[in-house]
Amino acid sequence: MSGTSGDAVVETRGLRRTFGALVAVEGLDLDVRRGEVFGLLGPNGSGKTTTIRMLCGLLAPTAGSATVASYDVAREPEAVKRVIGYMSQKFGLYDDLTVAENLDFYASVYGLRGAVRAARVGELLDGLGLRARERQLAGTLSGGWKQRLALACATAHRPRLLFLDEPTAGVDPAARRRFWATIHELASAGTTVLVTTHYMDEAARCDRLAFMARGALIAVGTGDEITARFGLATVEDVFVLLQERELAREEAAR
Numbered sequence: 630m631s632g633t634s635g636d637a638v639v640e641t642r643g644l645r646r647t648f649g650a651l652v653a654v655e656g657l658d659l660d661v662r663r664g665e666v667f668g669l670l671g672p673n674g675s676g677k678t679t680t681i682r683m684l685c686g687l688l689a690p691t692a693g694s695a696t697v698a699s700y701d702v703a704r705e706p707e708a709v710k711r712v713i714g715y716m717s718q719k720f721g722l723y724d725d726l727t728v729a730e731n732l733d734f735y736a737s738v739y740g741l742r743g744a745v746r747a748a749r750v751g752e753l754l755d756g757l758g759l760r761a762r763e764r765q766l767a768g769t770l771s772g773g774w775k776q777r778l779a780l781a782c783a784t785a786h787r788p789r790l791l792f793l794d795e796p797t798a799g800v801d802p803a804a805r806r807r808f809w810a811t812i813h814e815l816a817s818a819g820t821t822v823l824v825t826t827h828y829m830d831e832a833a834r835c836d837r838l839a840f841m842a843r844g845a846l847i848a849v850g851t852g853d854e855i856t857a858r859f860g861l862a863t864v865e866d867v868f869v870l871l872q873e874r875e876l877a878r879e880e881a882a883r
């Protein structure tokens with residue numbers, strides 16, 4: 630890990646990704662510290678998912694650099710994948726496999742074998758309250774249980790970092806609250822969590838936030854620091870302001 634960032638476990642410098650003429654992520658300089666719950670916020674299309682996919686070693690940067698747990702995402706994507714867990718917007722579950730089979734599958738993909746794998750699957754079933762549903766097909770679970778299972782799958786190998794892309798979209802408030810309790814337990818145990826969300830109550834549960842707009846970082850800090858910078862009362866006000874600016878830009882471009 631490079632000298633100036635101290636305990637940064639995610640570090641990007643000038644990170645950029647284009648798709649043809651479209652600049653999805655532009656010149657991103659980001660530091661996420663070990664054990665922090667870090668929220669990535671921004672309007673639709675602002676580059677959050679593209680950023681997460683680069684940090685997970687799933688998408689090559691066009692330019693700039695990023696390290697995750699000191700591994701370079703462009704040069705060492707396989708090493709990155711071993712130390713991270715990724716829960717995508719679509720959860721990535723296999724609908725025609727049971728709860729236990731999904732867990733077993735992910736545990737095997739993450740390199741767990743034999744008795745260690747069986748023990749870990751059992752631990753996840755019990756720890757996340759999935760035992761009663763272990764033989765149920767994932768496709769028949771409610772949204773809240775799918776989310777729980779997806780989190781269990783993403784943490785099967787006890788990753789040092791967890792990337793969560795809109796993890797609670799379409800999930801009821803009680804399930805969201807339970808989910809966040811689990812996230813904070815993981816963070817207390819030293820897991821670094823980077824999460825994207827459109828929900829402001831979830832933003833309030835993050836230690837620090839980064840706002841993105843049109844692929845660029847607009848502001849980074851605690852909720853209080855960011856609202857102070859914009860001279861607004863709440864993080865939601867900042868979010869709405871950015872969204873309105875985006876809409877105005879789109880109108881002007883028409």
Ligand SMILES: Nc1ncnc2c1ncn2[C@@H]1O[C@H](COP(=O)(O)OP(=O)(O)OP(=O)(O)O)[C@@H](O)[C@H]1O
Pocket residue numbers: 648651652653671672673674675676677678679680
């Ligand atoms: N594979 C791709 N090919 C072409 N364009 C893409 C691709 N992936 C993303 N984009 C574009 O890059 C921009 C950023 O998208 P991204 O999904 O990163 O935004 P986001 O902030 O995660 O949005 P949302 O909040 O809607 O999930 C968008 O304009 C999107 O259409």
